[in-house]
Amino acid sequence: MSSKNQFRIKMALYAVVLILAELLQTSVFGTIGLGLVPSVMPVAVSCISVCEGAERGSIFGLAGGCLWAWSSQLSFYGAWCILLLTAVGILAGLITDRYLLQGLKTALSISAGALLLTDGVYTVYGIFSGIIPPYALFTVFVPEALIALVLCLGLYPLTAYISRIGGIHG
Amino acid sequence: MRNFFTTRIRVVIVIAALCALVTMGFIILRPGKASPMNNAVSVVMTPVKSATSLLVRRAENLYNYIFGYELLEAENEQLRVVMSQQNQDIRNSQSYKQENEHLRALLSLQDKHTDFVFEIANVVSWDSSSYGSVMTISKGSSSGLEAGMCAITADGQVLGLITETGSSWATVTTILDTTSEIGSYIFGSGYSCIAQGNFELMRQGTLRASYISSSATIRNGDQLLTSGDGDIYPAGLVVGTVTDVGNDEVNVAKYAIITPTVNINTVEQVFIIKSFDIND
Numbered sequence: 515m516s517s518k519n520q521f522r523i524k525m526a527l528y529a530v531v532l533i534l535a536e537l538l539q540t541s542v543f544g545t546i547g548l549g550l551v552p553s554v555m556p557v558a559v560s561c562i563s564v565c566e567g568a569e570r571g572s573i574f575g576l577a578g579g580c581l582w583a584w585s586s587q588l589s590f591y592g593a594w595c596i597l598l599l600t601a602v603g604i605l606a607g608l609i610t611d612r613y614l615l616q617g618l619k620t621a622l623s624i625s626a627g628a629l630l631l632t633d634g635v636y637t638v639y640g641i642f643s644g645i646i647p648p649y650a651l652f653t654v655f656v657p658e659a660l661i662a663l664v665l666c667l668g669l670y671p672l673t674a675y676i677s678r679i680g681g682i683h684g
Numbered sequence: 685m686r687n688f689f690t691t692r693i694r695v696v697i698v699i700a701a702l703c704a705l706v707t708m709g710f711i712i713l714r715p716g717k718a719s720p721m722n723n724a725v726s727v728v729m730t731p732v733k734s735a736t737s738l739l740v741r742r743a744e745n746l747y748n749y750i751f752g753y754e755l756l757e758a759e760n761e762q763l764r765v766v767m768s769q770q771n772q773d774i775r776n777s778q779s780y781k782q783e784n785e786h787l788r789a790l791l792s793l794q795d796k797h798t799d800f801v802f803e804i805a806n807v808v809s810w811d812s813s814s815y816g817s818v819m820t821i822s823k824g825s826s827s828g829l830e831a832g833m834c835a836i837t838a839d840g841q842v843l844g845l846i847t848e849t850g851s852s853w854a855t856v857t858t859i860l861d862t863t864s865e866i867g868s869y870i871f872g873s874g875y876s877c878i879a880q881g882n883f884e885l886m887r888q889g890t891l892r893a894s895y896i897s898s899s900a901t902i903r904n905g906d907q908l909l910t911s912g913d914g915d916i917y918p919a920g921l922v923v924g925t926v927t928d929v930g931n932d933e934v935n936v937a938k939y940a941i942i943t944p945t946v947n948i949n950t951v952e953q954v955f956i957i958k959s960f961d962i963n964d
Contacts, residue, residue, distance in 0.1 A: 536729065540820075541736035544810030546744060549887060551814050572696040580703055584725040586811055587818060587848045587855040588718075593707040600700035604693060636815075645862055646815055646883055654814050 524679040528562050531673060532578050536585055538665070550654065552662040554669075555582045556628035559599050560606050561670045564621045565677035568607025575603025591636055602628040621670040622663060629659045716831030718824070718850035726850050733809045734822065741952075799961035800918070803827050807952050808853065817858040817886055818847070821954055825849045828958055834917050835954045841945045842866070842910060842921045843954055854956075858948050859923065860886040867913035868893060868923050870940075875900040876911060879923050879942055889947055890927065896938040902929045908942050918960040 535558035543551045559578040563571025579599035583592030606624045614620045637655040640646030646654075703721075710719040718726070748756070803823060811818035823829055835843040835856045844858035859866060864881035870893075877893040885891055893908055906926040912919025928941035 533729075533732070537733065537736045540809040540811070541733045542740050545737045545740045549814065551810070569690060569692050569696075572693050572700075576696055576700045576703070579700065580721070581725060581729075583703075583707055584719070584721045585729050586809075586820060588707055588711050588722060590708060590711065593704040593711075596704045596707065597700055600696060604697075640815060650815075650883070658814065 520679050524676055527676045527679070528566075528574055528673070529577070531558055531562065531669070531676070532574065532581055534558075535578070535669070536581050539582075540586070543661075550658050550661060552658040552665065553629060553633050554662055554665055555579075555595075556599060556602060556632050557625040557662050557666045558669055558673075559602050560625040560628045561621050561666065561673040563603045563606030564610045564616055564624060564670070565673045566607070567611055568604050571603035571607035572600055573603070575600040578603075594635075595632060598631055599628075602631065616674075618667070618670050622666055625663060625666045626659070629662055633658060716848055718848055718853075722848075723850045726853050730808055730820075730822070730853050733820070734806070737807075737809055799959070801958040801960075803829060803956040803958050805829075805854075805954055805956060807954060810949075811855070814887075815883070816862065817844075817860040817881070817948070819844075819856050819858065819951075819954075821854050821856055821956075822852070823956070824851050824853045826851050829854045829956055832916065834921075834957045836921060836957065837946055837951060838953070838955060839945060840922050842917060842923055843948060843951060845916065846956065856954065859944070860889065860891055860948055862886065864891070866917055866923060867911040868908050869911045870896070870900070870902060870926070871907040871909050873901060873906070875902070877908075877940070879908060885941065889949060890941050890943045891924070893923075893926075893940040893942050894932065894937070896940060898931070898935075898937055900938055902926055902938065902940055904928070906940075908940070918957060 532555070535554040538554045539551060555578050559571070559575045562574045566574070576596065576599070579596035582599070583589075583596050586592075602624070606628075609624060610616055610620055614623075633655055637646060637651055641648050641651065706721070707719070710717075710721075805821040805823040805827075808820045808822050810820075821835070829846055829849050831846050831849055833846045835846065837843060842859055844856045844861070844864065846854045847857045848855045857863060859879065859881060861881045862883050864879075866879040867876070868879045869876045875896050877896045879891055879893045882892050896902065904926055908923040908926065910917040910919055910921045910923060922945055924942035924944040926940045927943045930939055931937075932939050
């Protein structure tokens with residue numbers, strides 16, 4: 515198989531990972547009535563960016579943000595997520611390229627940071643504006659972040675496997 | 685750091701900023717209407733989400749069948765006892781007969797509200813947040829649905845309002861959402877109130893009826909119906925039943941905890957009222 519085709523397959527598989535993350539958020543956790551809906555998209559973007567570096571990470575961050583924001587009701591939070599996930603993609607790539615080694619620990623750390631920037635900021639904003647009671651930080655945000663990080667344990671090996679198609683970094 | 689921001693990364697940042705701006709623009713300029721981006725994503729994602737939700741429900745049913753059989757059996761037995769008790773009450777209590785007839789009449793919505801024009805839709809998915817109660821349904825503007833239309837169950841239980849429509853989908857913000865407010869009254873006594881969503885109660889599947897007169901006599905089991913004030917919700921639809929009563933924080937009015945007659949979080953099919961007569 516030519517390297518161009520391998521590259522296309524790799525990009526398509528990453529797109530599938532983003533769609534899987536969206537489905538996990540809405541159709542799986544939204545349906546099973548657990549009462550908690552973890553944000554899987556920041557974790558998926560972090561994992562892809564750790565494997566692919568800043569340039570491709572930024573593209574998948576943008577794609578993930580748009581998918582997240584545009585697949586349900588438009589909101590300012592969705593617009594914020596487009597910018598934020600793009601930034602997560604770039605920063606994850608930068609950190610992995612320059613400061614940390616590619617690996618599960620790095621993916622977990624960056625995912626935790628991404629969750630703090632997305633759900634964490636939203637929860638704190640909700641608390642200060644009186645929409646969300648303060649205890650939600652511990653009863654909703656923390657358990658959701660933990661579930662998302664547990665999912666990272668499955669998502670990172672998957673993205674790492676995809677990244678090997680056609681050699682590291684394409 | 686300067687080398688790090690390559691031309692490609694700068695282009696992606698500009699595109700991201702534009703996407704965010706366009707999203708905010710649509711929210712401000714076209715509230716309640718889906719953007720072309722929404723429609724494009726939903727055309728692809730809605731069938732996939734529907735199929736995934738169906739699979740998840742099947743898997744959940746299978747799980748419950750395998751692991752929750754004894755639990756279901758015990759619950760079934762308990763429900764039988766409750767039902768038998770209720771049947772006994774109905775037989776013995778003549779005074780409840782009239783009220784029961786009224787409640788039964790409410791159930792046959794189509795007969796009672798001949799002015800209602802319905803559209804049936806399935807629940808495709810739930811919003812990806814624990815801080816709100818928003819569902820996506822399988823029909824949209826191509827079926828004549830618009831923002832502001834009311835969603836109910838077959839039993840006449842109010843579910844919420846359509847807040848955004850795409851061509852083949854729409855989002856319904858349920859009455860449990862923190863943004864929800866419904867003009868209501870207590871059936872029988874006639875006391876008016878506002879049924880409001882509340883974060884804490886939303887997670888328990890209930891809502892709060894506020895601003896009830898401090899002299900009102902409210903009992904657990906009383907029904908709360910929509911008043912039709914504001915012409916958003918048709919009058920006489922069921923909001924839920926009173927399950928708890930108390931005085932508000934400043935002791936000037938009463939409040940009641942309202943439990944909808946169905947578990948809103950597990951609803952699979954909804955009826956959208958496309959039009960109804962407004963009573964002057």
